[in-house]
Amino acid sequence: MEEVLYNILGAVVTFIVAFVVGMTYGGLTRKITARVQNRKGPPFYQNFIDAFKLASKKTAIHHGVMHLMGPAFLMVTSVMTLLIVPVLAGNNWFPNLNFHGDLIFLLYIMTFGPLGMALGAGQTGNPNSAIGVTRGLSQMVGFEIPWVMSLVALMIQYHTTSITGLMEVQAQSGTWLMLSSPFAFIAAVMAMFGMFRYSPFDIVGAPTELASGPVSENGGKFLFVMMSAGSVFTFAKLTLYVDLFMGGASNLVVLLIKTFLLYMIPVLYGVTSPRYRTEQAVRWFWGWPTFFGFLAIIQAVILK
Amino acid sequence: MVNDKHSQKIVDFIQNWSRKHSIWVLAYGTGCGAIEIPPTMTSRYDAERLGVRGAATPRQADVLMITGYLTVKTLKRVIRVYEQMQDPKYVIGFGSCTINGGMYYDSYNTINVLDKYLPVDVYINGCMPRPEAVLSGFAQLQKRIAEGRADGATQYKENLEWYRANQKRIIPNWVMPEYNW
C-alpha cells in the first residue's frame, strides 16, 4: 500500500515537473520566435500568466457531454504517455509504467487523446473545428509512416520493443542510438515536425483560415486544460525522443538540456517557414522522411 | 476561505495581475483602423511583450477591439461577438469614429457613439491613432484592470435594457438570441 502511495506521489511530482517544463518551453518558444523576428517578445513565463488567466476566466456554456469530455480525454492521454515514458533512469521520484507496456502500446495511447479531443471539437458544431480535425488526422497519417519506420528499424535492430530495452542497449554499448542508427534518428526527427505542429505543419490550428480549428469553441477553463495537457504532452514526447535516441538522462539538468536542444529543431525550422496545404504536408512526410525510414530499415536488417 | 475578505482580496489581486498581463485581443477589423494593428503586433512595436496577443474566436478573447467606424450592418455582428465572449471581457474603442463618429459623424449608415451600444472600457483617440497610441491604450486598460475598474461587462449586464433599447433603435430587424450569461 505504501508503495502505491509513493508511486502516486511520484506520478504527481512527474506531472508537475512536466507541466512546468512544458509551459516554460512554450514561453521560451515564443521568446525565441520573437527574437528571430527581431522583436523583444514576451517574458519566458508568459505561458503561466496566460494559463492562470484562462483558468480564472468564467466558462458559462457547453455544447454537450462530448464537448466537456474532450479536454479530459486529452489530459488522460498526456498523463498516460508521461507515465509510460521513463523520465529519469533509476530515480524513485519518477516512477513509470513502462514495464507494463511497450512502444506500440505507447503509439496507440498517444492517438487516444487527439481522437477524444476531436469528438469534443465535433460536438461544438463549428465547421472550422471539423475541418481542423480532418486536417490533423490526415497529417497524422502522414507523419506516422516515417515515425513508425524509424521505430520498427530500432526494434528489429536491437530485438526489443520496449523503451527500457532500447535504453539498456544504449547504456551497454555506450553510444547513443542517434549515432548508431542515424537514419532512424533523421526519420524520427522529421516526423517530429508533424507531431509538434509548428510551421509549416500548423495546418490544424491555422488561426488565419480556420479560427484556431478544433479549439475554436473552447475558451476559459477548456482552453486551460488543453494548454496544460499540450505542455505535458510536449514534455512527454521530447522525453521519449531523448530516451530512444539520446540515451535517456540520469538527472534533470541533462534531461532539460537534451530535450530543449531537440525541441529547438521543429521550432527553429518553423519560425522561418510558411504554411503547407494539407496534401502538401502529407506528401512531404511520404517523401524524404519515408526515404530515410527505408534506409533505417535496410540498415537495421543488415546490422541485425 | 474564498469568502474571507482578505484572501478574496489576494485572489483578486493575483487574478487581476494575470488578466492584466495576458490580454487576448479579438480585433474586429471594421473601418480603416485595422491597418494599425499589424504594425502594433509586429517587430517595431511588438505588443506581445506586454502580453497582448491575437485571439481567433470570441470564446477565447478578452478584449474586443473596434477599429474604426461601425456601420449599422456591422454593429449587429459586433454585438453578437461581444455577447459570445466570456467574462471578464473588455472593449477598446479605437479611433475618433468610435468616440463621436469622427469624419463620418453625419453618415447615414454609421453609428456615432459606440458607448451607447457596447460598454467601452478604453477609448484610443486619433484618426488614425498610431501604434504608440494603441500601446498607450493597452497600458491604460492594464491599469484599469489592475485597479479592478474595467467593469464594462458588469455595467452592460446591469443596464442591459438601456443598451438593448439603443441597439434596437438602430438595428431594424432584430433577430438575436437573448443575452443571458
Add this chain to the structure above:
Amino acid sequence: METYSIIFAIFLGGAVLTYFAGKLNSILQDILFLGSVLVPTYLFFSGVSFGSAMPFSLEGISLLWGIDHYSWLFALIVLGLGSLAAVYAIGYMKGKERKGYFYFNFILSVMSMLGIVVSQDLISFFIFWEIMTWSSYLMVIYNGKDIQRVGIKYFVFSAIGAYAMLMGIVIVHSITHTFFIEDMIQAYGHMSLQLQIWIPILFLIAFAVKAAMMPLHVWAPGAYSNAPMAYTSLFSGALSKMGVYGMVLILVTLVSRLPQGIWFREVLAWLGGITAAVGTLWAIKQDDAKKLLAYSSVAQLGYIITGVAIGTELGMLAGLFLAVMHALFKGTLFMAVGAIEKQTGTTNFTEITGLIRKMPWTFLASLMSIIALAGIPPLGGFVGKWMLYESLITSDHYLLVILIFFASTAGFLYCYKFLFGFFLGQEEKEWEHVKEAPATMVVPMILMSVFMFVLGTFPGIILKPINNGLMDLGFVDSYKHLWETSVIFNNWGDHVILQPILYSIIAIFLFFLILVVWKGYKGTRYVTTKDISTSGEVPKEDENLTFSVGFTQPFLRAVAPVMRRQIDKYYTEFAKGLEGLFEFMRRIYTGNAQTYALYVVVFVVIVLLFKDVLF
C-alpha cells in the same frame, strides 16, 4: 450424437414454420424466429461435447460431423453474433414487408454457417457452403434494388469460388476415394508436387472470395450495403469469417507441409496487407455509412488474413482474436447504422447530423466499437492489433508492418468520419423528431460493447479458446500460463500487462472527469450548436452549417494517384470483352432458317472436299 440432428432439425423446421407463420400472426412469427435461432444455440453450447463425431451415410457416401476446439471458436462467433443479431432483427424488421423471407434466409444462414464449422467431410462442407451462399444472395437482393449490378456480381464471384472448391474436392476424391477432411490431410503428403500446389490454390480461391480478399473483393461493398442491416451485421461479422475459417484450415493442415508453402503464406500475407490499405482508402472516400463500413470490413478482413497467413503462433492468435473482435465491433456498427436507418430513413453522412443527443445509446455503442475498430487501448481491438504488429515484426515482415500501420492510421479518418457524420456536428431542425431506437435494437449493441470492453481488459477469456483451437490444429502451446493473467507478449519477451494499465487509465480518467467535466457541467449550461462563433453572424434556425460534403478531401487529394486504379474497372473491361465475344457468336445465329440451311450446305461441302484429310 442426437444433438446435431435436433439442432439442424430445429433450424430447418423453424425456418419453414417461421416463413408460414407470418400468414397467421406477426408476433407468433417473431417468437418462432427467435426460438429457432436461440434454442439451437442453447442446445449447441450445452449439449455438444468436443471430440465426439457423428458419422452417418447418405446415398452411400459416408459423412462425418463433429467439433473440435478450433471449430468451436467459429461456432461461438456464428451463434453468439447470430443470436444477438436475431434479437436485433426483431426490432429492425418491425413494420417491414417480406418478414418471412428475411427470417427464413436468416435462419438458413445461421444453420449453414454452423454446418460448415461442424462438417468434417468435404461433401457436407460444400453443401452447407452453397446453402450459405444462396441464403446470403437472397438477402442481398432483399431490397430489390441494384439486383443487376450487386446481386449478379456477388453471385458470379461466389460461383467462381464454389466451382474452384468443387474442383478441388473432385481432385481430392479421385485420389483418396473418401470425402473426409482427415483423409485429405493424410493423403496430401503423398501427392505429386503439382497437385500439392493446385489443391490449396483451388480451396483458397473459394475462401478468399468469402473473406473478400483483394482482388476478389469487388462484390463485398455492394453486397454488404444492399442487404438489410440486421443481416449485414451477421454477413460481415460471421459469414466472412467462414472464409477465414477455411483459410486457416488449409494453411495450417496442408500448406505448412509443403516446403514451398512459404510462398503461399507470403503472397497471402501481402494480399491481406494490400487489401487492408486499399480497403481503408476506399472507406475514407465513401459518403454512405453502409458503403463505408463495407469497405472497412474488407480492410479489417485484410488484417485478419495477414495475421493468419504469417503462420507464427502469435500471428495466428492475432488473426483469430481480430476475427472475434471484428465480429463484435463490425456487428455493432452495422446494427447502429441499421438503427439510424430505421429512425431517420437514410444513411448518408451528408444528410444526417447531430444525432448524439437524440440517440445517446446508439452513440455509446458506436463510440465503443469505433474505439475497438481503431485499436485504441482500453478496448479489445488494441490487443489484436498489438499481437499483429509484434508478430509481423518478430517474423521479419518489416515492410508489411509499415503497410498495415498505414492502413490502421488512415483508418482513424473513416472512424472519425463515421462518428462525426452521424452523431456530432450541427444539430439540424430536420432531424429534431428523431428518437432512440427501440430496446430490442439497443440492447444487443450495448451488450456487444460490454463484451468488447471486457475483452480489452481480460483478453485471456477469448485467447484461451483460441489457444486450445490452435493446439488442436497442431501448434505447440508456448504461451499458455500467461493467458490467465491477461498479459500479452511477443517472442522477444516484451509484453503488455493490460490490467494495471487499464486501471491507471480509468483512475486518471475518472480523476479528470470529476475535476474538469463534472465541475464544468455544474457550472455551465447547454447552448445549441447554432451558438458558435460564426464571425458575428447569427445563423437562422433552418440554416445548414454542417460540414460533411468533401469531408476528407485534403487527404484524398494526397493519395489520389493510388486511387485512380480500380479493380472493378478491370473486371468490367473483362466482362465487356466477353460480351463482345458473345455478341460476335450471336451474329452466327441470325434466326433465319435460310442461313442455317446455308451453314449445313457449307459444312457438307467442306466435309466432302476435305474428306481425305479429315477421315
